Every structure is written in C-alpha cells, then in structure tokens.
Amino acid sequence: MKTVHLIQHTHWDREWYFTENDSKIILYYFMNDLMDRLEQDTTLGPFILDGQTVVLEDYLKVAPKQCDRLKQLIKQGRILIGPWYTQTDFLVVGAESIARNLLLGKADCETWGSYMPVGYVPDSFGQSAQLPMFLQQFDIKYAVIWRGWCERDVASSEFIWRADSGDSVTTAVLPWGYGCAKWLPDNTEKASTVLPAILEKQARFAHSEQILLPNGNDQSPFEYAVPAMLNKLNEQQKDYHFVKSSFSDFFTALQESGQQLPEFSGELLSPKYMRVHRGIFSTRMDIKLLNVKLEQFVSQQLEPLLSINWRLGLPYPQSAVENIWRDAMQSHAHDSIGGCNSDRVNSMVKARLTNGLESANQLLSLNMKMLAGGIEATQKGKKIIVFNSLPHQRDAQISITLYTPEADFCIKDDQGKTCRWQLIKEQPQDMSLIVQELANSTTTTWYRKCDVLLEATDLPSCGYRTFYLHEGEPANFELPLQIKNENTLENQWLKIEINDGQLRLIDKRNQQHYSNILRLVDGGDAGDNYNYSPPVDDWLVSSDGHLQQFECIRAPLIDAFILDWHIPAPLDAKARQQHQLNAYLDISMKISLPHDKPWLDIEITVNNTIQDHRLQIEIPTEIQQAFHFADQPFGLIKRENQPTSLAYWQEENWTEAPTSLWPMQSLVMQHNDNHGICLVTEGLREYQIPESRQDMIALTLLRSVGWLGQANLTWRPGRASGMVLPSPDSQIFGIHHFHFAVLPMHQGQHPDFWRDVEHWRTPAFGYLDSGWSQFKMNPHDLVFPESYSLLTWDCGLHFSTLKKAQNVDALVLRGWNPSIEPLLYEPPKSDIKIQQVTLAETECVNAGKAAPCAPVSWLMS
Structure with missing residues (x-):
C-alpha cells in the first residue's frame, strides 16, 4: 500500500499580471480565513505558507493586530513558514542576494518562533546546480522542487542532489507541479473519480511507496474539507493510505523506508514536463x-x-x-x-x-x-x-x-x-x-x-x-587627448585593428587571431516575455557595411576606438516578414584598450526605436570543442554547447525546446590550454552558442516583444504562458547602455587570468x-x-562581500572559488579575532581548501 502525504499549501505570487497591492488585499482575506479554519478545527494543519516569510510581512501591513494570533499558530507548527524571505529566482539573481534571502528568511522565522527546514522551491524557472550548497550552508538537508527535472536527468523523483562543493541534500520533485491536486472535491464519491489519475501520475517516478500530494494553487484558499474526505477514503479502499503531512514528515518516512536513492549533480533545466522559459x-x-x-x-x-x-x-x-x-x-x-x-x-x-x-x-x-x-x-x-x-x-x-x-x-x-x-x-x-x-x-x-x-x-x-x-x-x-585617423590599438599583450568596418583582435602572447569580432546581429523575435521565439522565416540584419564613422583616441591611460553604426532594419515583425528595411538601429560602441591590462573594455549604447526583435553581439572563440564554461552563483559550471535533448524533444512532446540559450552571472568562456575567449559582463545574463557555429559566443544585448504571453511559439508549442496580455513597454524603446569585457586567454584558467577577471568585475x-x-x-x-x-586575504578566492554580521557585533568577509579546481587558502591576516563560518554565519570547520563552487566566509570580531 502506498502512503500518500497530503501537503496543504498555497503558492503566493506577490505580483504577476496583478500588482502587489492586489495581492495584499487578497492576502488579508486568505489569511483571516486560514486562521479561522485552523482555530475552529484543531485537527487541521499543518499548512505550508509557500516557504517565504514576506507573506507574513505583507499580511501584517494590512492586519497588524493579528500578529499574536498568527504567531501562536506558527509556534504550534500548524502554519509552516520559511526558510526563504521571498521565493527567489536562482538563475538570474546574484549569489549574495540568494545567501541574504535565506539569512533574512531564517531571521524572520526565529522571530516568529518556528521554521520549515526544507528548501522549498516550487516555481523557479529552472534549478541551479548550487541549490544543495546554499541549503547545506544553512543546515537544511532537504529540497522540494518542481521545474527543470525529467527522468533523463535522474530516473526517480526522489534522489540525492550533490553540488560540486560536495554538499548534498535529499531532494523530492513535484513532477506535475505544486497544483497537481488543487481544488479536490470534498466528498468521497467525486474524489474517487478524480484522484486515481492524479495518484498514478504522482507515483509514476516515485522511488518508494511514499507519495507526495500537494493540495493548493496560486493564491488559492485553504481546502479545509480535504483531510476529512481523505480519512473517509482510507476506510473505503486499500490501494492508498492518506495522511495529513508536511515535507519534513515525508522525508522522514522516505528515510525510514530504507530505499537507497540515486545521486545526481548538476543543474536542472529540462523543460520536458513543465516550461522553464529559456529566454x-x-x-x-x-x-x-x-x-x-x-x-x-x-x-x-x-x-x-x-x-x-x-x-x-x-x-x-x-x-x-x-x-x-x-x-x-x-x-x-x-x-x-x-x-x-x-x-x-x-x-x-x-x-x-x-x-x-x-x-x-x-x-x-x-x-x-x-x-x-x-x-x-x-x-x-x-x-x-x-x-x-x-x-x-x-x-x-x-x-x-x-x-x-x-x-x-x-x-x-x-x-x-x-x-x-x-x-x-x-x-x-x-x-x-x-x-x-x-x-x-x-x-x-x-x-x-x-x-x-x-x-x-x-x-x-x-x-x-x-x-x-x-x-x-x-x-x-x-x-x-589625441583623436587620430588610425585603425590600430595596441598594448604589450593585445592588438585590435579595424579594416573595412570589421574588427580583428590579435593576442600577441600566442599570435591567435579573432576575426570579425564584436559583430552586431539583429533578428526577429516572435516570442513574449517568457520566451524568445525565432520567426518561422527569420531575416537577420547585421552591422556589416554600415559603419558611419569611427575615431581613434590616444590618451595617457587608455586608447580607444569609438564606432558609430546606422543599421537599416525592419521596423516590426510585419516589416521583417516582408523584408522591408523601413527603420534604423543607431548603435555606438567604445572599445577601450588599457595600457596596463590584457583586456578590451566594451561600452555599447543602443537607441532602440524598432520592435519585435533581438539584438546580439558575436564573439568568435576559435575553439572547436563541444563544451564551454559559464559562472553560476558562487562558482563555475561546464555546459555542452548544444543540449543533446534537442535531438528528441519534439518526438517526446516536451513543453518547450531545450535551446542553447544559457544563463550566467557575469562570465562565459570557451578555451583550451593555448587560446580562447572569456566574456565578463556587467549585468548581461544571457548568451547563446549558435548551432551553426559552435566556436562563437553570441551575447544577447536586448529583446523587444509586445506580449506577456502568446500561444504556439516555434520553440514553445501549445498554450500561452501566463496571460495573453499586451505588454507594449516590453519593447523597451529608448537609449540602453551595455558594458562588458573581452579577455583573450593564452594559458587556460591560470591564476593571473582569474586575478584580471576579479579586477574588472x-x-x-x-x-x-x-x-x-x-x-x-x-x-x-x-x-x-x-x-x-x-585586513589582507591574498589568495585565489574571489571577493564577494565585507559586511556587518546579522546577529553579533562582528564583520563577515566572504570569498568564493571561481575555478573548477580546489583552491588552497590561508586565513585572513588581521589584528581582529577570526573564525570560519557558513553563509548562515554559524561556526564551521576551517579546512584550508575551497572546493569548486564553494564560498568561504569569516566572522571577524
């Protein structure tokens, strides 16, 4: 007999197609009803408040007198809160933000008197390979996730998820989402016709006889009649035993089952069963x-x-x-x-x-x-x-x-x-x-x-x-400040030339040439706010042949090119479909070559006056291999250029194409031991490895679309995501500035290279x-x-922050290992008392060696 763990919850989007003002008013009535029901029937509960304490903060803004009442239910364990402050994104948001989210969320939970010791991530658009590390740093040993998993990653929906740092958490997937058992009937006759199909799907990938049944949905009210209905079902059938439960109770039962779980390491970005919205x-x-x-x-x-x-x-x-x-x-x-x-x-x-x-x-x-x-x-x-x-x-x-x-x-x-x-x-x-x-x-x-x-x-x-x-x-x-009619910039490491409007970079350390670098390419975007979607018959325009003017500046500290393009382009999707050049993209680029550094500093200004398009800049790497590297929160990750699942996603009816659009924190690179290119960006989060040329990185500068959601996109067939709602502001007309650096590589991930990356960042x-x-x-x-x-802490770890500790009069210094190899380090040199701590600012063992993808924090008092 399978044990079915009823998880009663709500998923609380603070804003979406509605505003946070709307949300707070709905929350007022939702919370009042929830507390009334729990107080009237002491057999009800626990109820999971979406794993984010901001819901409590929002509620008290509209109902401040309910604090004591709410705190009592939380202390009793009948309302489960935390551990997050908000349900954060893991692929776009920065590492320090994720760490502070847990730090402040747990601090809130301490004030309220209890917390849920489970990393509950019900709706993040894909899962970072670093989630196990973040959770273990806060002594959280379990994770519950939804989007990004499929059985091609790991066969069962329960597994041990291990980060490159060595940290691991026992993980359960909600393969059909947090709303798979929403709005259940309150009588057994109707429920017995609805539940079998739900339970069959929930058990399809389960590794044991323990099954999760999440009962709730977006801003949905407490389904208080469901527990009593399931108790009656327990008396009427023998296939399933239903229990009121929590995620903690589920993991305890899973452990007691004695099942040895499979292991997995890496990120989860598969959109087989649910969209992750690459784009x-x-x-x-x-x-x-x-x-x-x-x-x-x-x-x-x-x-x-x-x-x-x-x-x-x-x-x-x-x-x-x-x-x-x-x-x-x-x-x-x-x-x-x-x-x-x-x-x-x-x-x-x-x-x-x-x-x-x-x-x-x-x-x-x-x-x-x-x-x-x-x-x-x-x-x-x-x-x-x-x-x-x-x-x-x-x-x-x-x-x-x-x-x-x-x-x-x-x-x-x-x-x-x-x-x-x-x-x-x-x-x-x-x-x-x-x-x-x-x-x-x-x-x-x-x-x-x-x-x-x-x-x-x-x-x-x-x-x-x-x-x-x-x-x-x-x-x-x-x-x-000399402005000259010259076409070459050069320092002791690099040389860049412009000929016939095209740029060529030469690394003088290894004589590697990178031709037609920093080429601008603009294509159509038939997508929406969720996904880039190429038009069925796209028409690309580029900066080739459209350089209006350029200047060469010689100055005391840096030399520079200033280039201005006036690129004919289609005004909108209709013009692109008809191959009409009825508008222009005006783009200015400043390429600075410092006298004392082996990098190019790139500043781009775009006057976006057209719509329904995507603008990228191409950087050839001259690397013929099937993989590349990018950074993730507190670490580096190795990725395949083209996901192997592209070969079978349509045959298996995936919800979305597993495209080669990838997230990064600020860095992407392709290299071998002798040459390669690293891009370090200030805020740009997306890059693409084109299928037609995998020795190139296409950095996305901007996307312009006009809809929140649309149906039947090329790479996302079927229903619309979100709402079919006009979103004209997402065309982002106007002036936009972008900043990044190009660092040619001549000896792989050498410590000197990493020091240059840190100094630019x-x-x-x-x-x-x-x-x-x-x-x-x-x-x-x-x-x-x-x-x-x-203080001084001169080692290969990259600086993350120096801040006041959360709960004591002390400072926290944090660094992290940017490379794929373990790094040795010594404690900081200072006249202040120091001890090594976790991201949660609790004591940990000082190992003296930072694993890949691992932060190292010191408490200094």
Missing part, C-alpha cells in the same frame, strides 16, 4: 541591468565601506541596509525579476530597484563624507578618497567625477607625488542642482563637471588611500570631498588615518 534571461534587460547594479553596488562597495567606517568608530546603519536588501528581494521572484509581468507590475519592480539604488547611493555618499571629514590631511587641496574593497593590495584606474571652477587641476597622492589621469568627459554643471545651500541663491554657480579616470597605485587591501585635488595647478604631466571607487554636499550634517570628533587597511 527569460534577456527579457526586460533594463530591469536586469538595474538589479545587478544594485546587488553589486551594495555588496561590493557600500557594505565594505560601512564595515571599514564601523571599525573606525562610525555607526553601521544595519537596518537601512537590510531594508534595501528586502526591497530588492521583493523584485527577485521568478516572475518579478524575469520581467514576465504586466507593464504595471514591471514598472513597480523597476521602481523598487531604483529606490534601493537611490538609498544605497545616499548611504555611500554620506559615509564617504564622514570618512573624509575625519582624515587629517597632510597635503594641500581637496581630499579624494580612493577605496579598494578587495582583500589584496592593487593598482587601479578609478572612475571619479570632479567638480571644479578651474581650467587646470593637478592630483597628487599622500606622498605628494603627481598622479596621472585622463579626462573622459566634461560638461558645465549648475551646482545649485547638487548643493542644497545654493538652491536659493540669486546667481548661478557654474563649475566644470569632469569625469576622470585616475591612476591610483598601492591601494591598501580592504581599505582606502587619500589623494588630493589641487585646483588651479597644471597637471604636471603630458595629457594630450570589482573596480576600486573614489569620492571627492569638495566641502559641499547635498545635505548638511554635524561633524563627528573622530580622527582617521590618511591610509588604512582592515
């Missing part, structure tokens, strides 16, 4: 780029600065930072960050991220001002504070904005040595728009606003160094203490050194 990674790129900007700014600039200031005696605004994270996470659910929402919801997602970035920028500005105010100057001039978050000393080129009324200026370090700098852009600035105290002036104060690239050397690890702006003095070095940053500010503050009486380093 979501490039929907609403404006939202994706904004999210990455916020994540990286907070974790790699703001929090490290606040940590240093805290050690120097300034307060740490922990609640303010936590609120920024929480607001961001409310935009991290699969629909929200995926952009597969109504236009109104997408505008709210974007607003939350924009609000978070505004708050974070204000926190950084005020804390830089407080830091600068305590530094005793040893040189004349205005202080420029240059901050290095990385835990090793470095030289860097710092992008900084200077405001000055003078025609000339000079920058010197704390030893009085003249620094080199390069003027990137200049424009006049009305200072009353920046400085509050000038707003009521009867005259306008005009300054030069100068975007400058500053060469800063010997920056302390996890610390800062003070430089000085001397206004009215000459720069004291040659700074001619985590730039140092600066602040001019002009003496003016938007808001006035009383000065503090603390005194700070002119140069300061909190």
Whole structure:
C-alpha cells in the first residue's frame, strides 16, 4: 500500500499580471480565513505558507493586530513558514542576494518562533546546480522542487542532489507541479473519480511507496474539507493510505523506508514536463541591468565601506541596509525579476530597484563624507578618497567625477607625488542642482563637471588611500587627448585593428587571431516575455557595411576606438516578414584598450526605436570543442554547447525546446590550454552558442516583444504562458547602455587570468570631498588615518562581500572559488579575532581548501 502525504499549501505570487497591492488585499482575506479554519478545527494543519516569510510581512501591513494570533499558530507548527524571505529566482539573481534571502528568511522565522527546514522551491524557472550548497550552508538537508527535472536527468523523483562543493541534500520533485491536486472535491464519491489519475501520475517516478500530494494553487484558499474526505477514503479502499503531512514528515518516512536513492549533480533545466522559459534571461534587460547594479553596488562597495567606517568608530546603519536588501528581494521572484509581468507590475519592480539604488547611493555618499571629514590631511587641496574593497593590495584606474571652477587641476597622492589621469568627459554643471545651500541663491554657480579616470597605485587591501585635488595647478604631466585617423590599438599583450568596418583582435602572447569580432546581429523575435521565439522565416540584419564613422583616441591611460553604426532594419515583425528595411538601429560602441591590462573594455549604447526583435553581439572563440564554461552563483559550471535533448524533444512532446540559450552571472568562456575567449559582463545574463557555429559566443544585448504571453511559439508549442496580455513597454524603446569585457586567454584558467577577471568585475571607487554636499550634517570628533587597511586575504578566492554580521557585533568577509579546481587558502591576516563560518554565519570547520563552487566566509570580531 502506498502512503500518500497530503501537503496543504498555497503558492503566493506577490505580483504577476496583478500588482502587489492586489495581492495584499487578497492576502488579508486568505489569511483571516486560514486562521479561522485552523482555530475552529484543531485537527487541521499543518499548512505550508509557500516557504517565504514576506507573506507574513505583507499580511501584517494590512492586519497588524493579528500578529499574536498568527504567531501562536506558527509556534504550534500548524502554519509552516520559511526558510526563504521571498521565493527567489536562482538563475538570474546574484549569489549574495540568494545567501541574504535565506539569512533574512531564517531571521524572520526565529522571530516568529518556528521554521520549515526544507528548501522549498516550487516555481523557479529552472534549478541551479548550487541549490544543495546554499541549503547545506544553512543546515537544511532537504529540497522540494518542481521545474527543470525529467527522468533523463535522474530516473526517480526522489534522489540525492550533490553540488560540486560536495554538499548534498535529499531532494523530492513535484513532477506535475505544486497544483497537481488543487481544488479536490470534498466528498468521497467525486474524489474517487478524480484522484486515481492524479495518484498514478504522482507515483509514476516515485522511488518508494511514499507519495507526495500537494493540495493548493496560486493564491488559492485553504481546502479545509480535504483531510476529512481523505480519512473517509482510507476506510473505503486499500490501494492508498492518506495522511495529513508536511515535507519534513515525508522525508522522514522516505528515510525510514530504507530505499537507497540515486545521486545526481548538476543543474536542472529540462523543460520536458513543465516550461522553464529559456529566454527569460534577456527579457526586460533594463530591469536586469538595474538589479545587478544594485546587488553589486551594495555588496561590493557600500557594505565594505560601512564595515571599514564601523571599525573606525562610525555607526553601521544595519537596518537601512537590510531594508534595501528586502526591497530588492521583493523584485527577485521568478516572475518579478524575469520581467514576465504586466507593464504595471514591471514598472513597480523597476521602481523598487531604483529606490534601493537611490538609498544605497545616499548611504555611500554620506559615509564617504564622514570618512573624509575625519582624515587629517597632510597635503594641500581637496581630499579624494580612493577605496579598494578587495582583500589584496592593487593598482587601479578609478572612475571619479570632479567638480571644479578651474581650467587646470593637478592630483597628487599622500606622498605628494603627481598622479596621472585622463579626462573622459566634461560638461558645465549648475551646482545649485547638487548643493542644497545654493538652491536659493540669486546667481548661478557654474563649475566644470569632469569625469576622470585616475591612476591610483598601492591601494591598501580592504581599505582606502587619500589623494588630493589641487585646483588651479597644471597637471604636471603630458595629457594630450589625441583623436587620430588610425585603425590600430595596441598594448604589450593585445592588438585590435579595424579594416573595412570589421574588427580583428590579435593576442600577441600566442599570435591567435579573432576575426570579425564584436559583430552586431539583429533578428526577429516572435516570442513574449517568457520566451524568445525565432520567426518561422527569420531575416537577420547585421552591422556589416554600415559603419558611419569611427575615431581613434590616444590618451595617457587608455586608447580607444569609438564606432558609430546606422543599421537599416525592419521596423516590426510585419516589416521583417516582408523584408522591408523601413527603420534604423543607431548603435555606438567604445572599445577601450588599457595600457596596463590584457583586456578590451566594451561600452555599447543602443537607441532602440524598432520592435519585435533581438539584438546580439558575436564573439568568435576559435575553439572547436563541444563544451564551454559559464559562472553560476558562487562558482563555475561546464555546459555542452548544444543540449543533446534537442535531438528528441519534439518526438517526446516536451513543453518547450531545450535551446542553447544559457544563463550566467557575469562570465562565459570557451578555451583550451593555448587560446580562447572569456566574456565578463556587467549585468548581461544571457548568451547563446549558435548551432551553426559552435566556436562563437553570441551575447544577447536586448529583446523587444509586445506580449506577456502568446500561444504556439516555434520553440514553445501549445498554450500561452501566463496571460495573453499586451505588454507594449516590453519593447523597451529608448537609449540602453551595455558594458562588458573581452579577455583573450593564452594559458587556460591560470591564476593571473582569474586575478584580471576579479579586477574588472570589482573596480576600486573614489569620492571627492569638495566641502559641499547635498545635505548638511554635524561633524563627528573622530580622527582617521590618511591610509588604512582592515585586513589582507591574498589568495585565489574571489571577493564577494565585507559586511556587518546579522546577529553579533562582528564583520563577515566572504570569498568564493571561481575555478573548477580546489583552491588552497590561508586565513585572513588581521589584528581582529577570526573564525570560519557558513553563509548562515554559524561556526564551521576551517579546512584550508575551497572546493569548486564553494564560498568561504569569516566572522571577524
């Protein structure tokens, strides 16, 4: 006899085609009804509140007086909550965001008095290979998932899932989803006609006699009559024994069954039984780029600065930072960050991220001002504070904005040595728009606003160094900005040429040539917010032959090409179908070659005036092999260029094509021991390995579509996903900026290569203490050194964050292994007491060796 575990739950999308405002009102009535039912019948429960504590937060906003009542039911274990704060996406959202999601979710659960120790992920659009690692770092030994699994990955719906770090969790799949047993009849006669088919499907891939039966759906009310109905069925038949259960009880019964489960490692992206929406990674790129900007700014600039200031005696605004994270996470659910929402919801997602970035920028500005105010100057001039978050000393080129009324200026370090700098852009600035105290002036104060690239050397690890702006003095070095009619840029490592509008990159270290690199290709997109879909008869246009002009710039720190394309293109899907070139794509590209680095820095500006299309940029790798590498949260993953399942998906009637559209955090590369190409991006999350040329990476810049959902797409046959709802804002008309780097490889994944990747991904940053500010503050009486380093941790691990600990007065330093090989490391060098901890900030064993795809965290008190 099979034991059927009834799991009563609701799946709570905070927003989708409806807004979070709609959701909160529905939640008010849902929660009141749930609590009433549980209190009236003490035999009912447990009920799973979708594994995310934000539902409780939302409910208390509309029903604050219900807190004690709700807490009592949670403590009794009749409402199961957590462990997540929100049901986050795992393929688009950053690693630190995922870690903080669990950290804050468990903190909420402690406040409420209980939590569900199961990594419940009911609706993420595919599953990261890193999920077992994240869960084990929080001492969670079980996972329940839905999308992305099929029996070609692992034969049964229960298995041991092992990450490359060595962490593993016992996993159960809901092969037919969290809503497979929704809206069950409340009488046995009707239920006995409905349940057999459901139970047969649920048992089809089960590894034991223990079967999950999830009873609930999207925003669905508590089906309180189902347990009593199933009790009656227990008396009427002998094939199944129904029990009220929880995921924890299910895993206990599974373990007691003595079944040896199969093992699996890797990501789960198979859309055989349910769509994973490959193509979501490039929907609403404006939202994706904004999210990455916020994540990286907070974790790699703001929090490290606040940590240093805290050690120097300034307060740490922990609640303010936590609120920024929480607001961001409310935009991290699969629909929200995926952009597969109504236009109104997408505008709210974007607003939350924009609000978070505004708050974070204000926190950084005020804390830089407080830091600068305590530094005793040893040189004349205005202080420029240059901050290095990385835990090793470095030289860097710092992008900084200077405001000055003078025609000339000079920058010197704390030893009085003249620094080199390069003027990137200049424009006049009305200072009353920046400085509050000038707003009521009867005259306008005009300054030069100068975007400058500053060469800063010997920056302390996890610390800062003070430089000085001397206004009215000459720069004291040659700074001619020469614009020449030349077609070659070159440093000691690389050479790039432009001939007949095409670019060729030469790696001088191995004489490898990469021809026609950075070619722009635009094709149709007949898809929706969920999926890219090629038109039945696509017509591609490219940048070939449409270069309008280019300039070659010679300057003190970097040389550059500036190229402008005016590309004839179809205006919309109808024009593309008819091969009409009735519009233009205006695209500008700046290719910078630093004098001191072996990479190309690429900035692209697109004026998107057309619709129903996808714009990609092609980077040949000259690598003839069937696999490549990309990064995932806290690690690297090896992927096949073309999924083998492409050969049989149609024959097996998969719900969606397993296309070669792939997610990344910021990096993708193809290489061997002698040559190859690595792309490192700032926010771009999608790439493709074209079937017709597998020695090329096609980086997606943007997709423009006009529908939330559509039916019968080429790569997604059948019903529409979501709602058939117009979404004109998803055409994302207007100006868009993209930034990435091309790093040629000449000796594989060498430590020098990884150090270059880290330096590009985590730039140092600066602040001019002009003496003016938007808001006035009383000065503090603390005194700070002119140069300061909190700690040193110079190893092959990549920096992730330096932050205040969640529950104690201590700091957390985190790094992670970016490579596919284990890395040895020593503890950080500091005068602060340290101990190694998990992502949950609990003590763990210091092994001294980081496994692949593994974070390493230190608690410093």
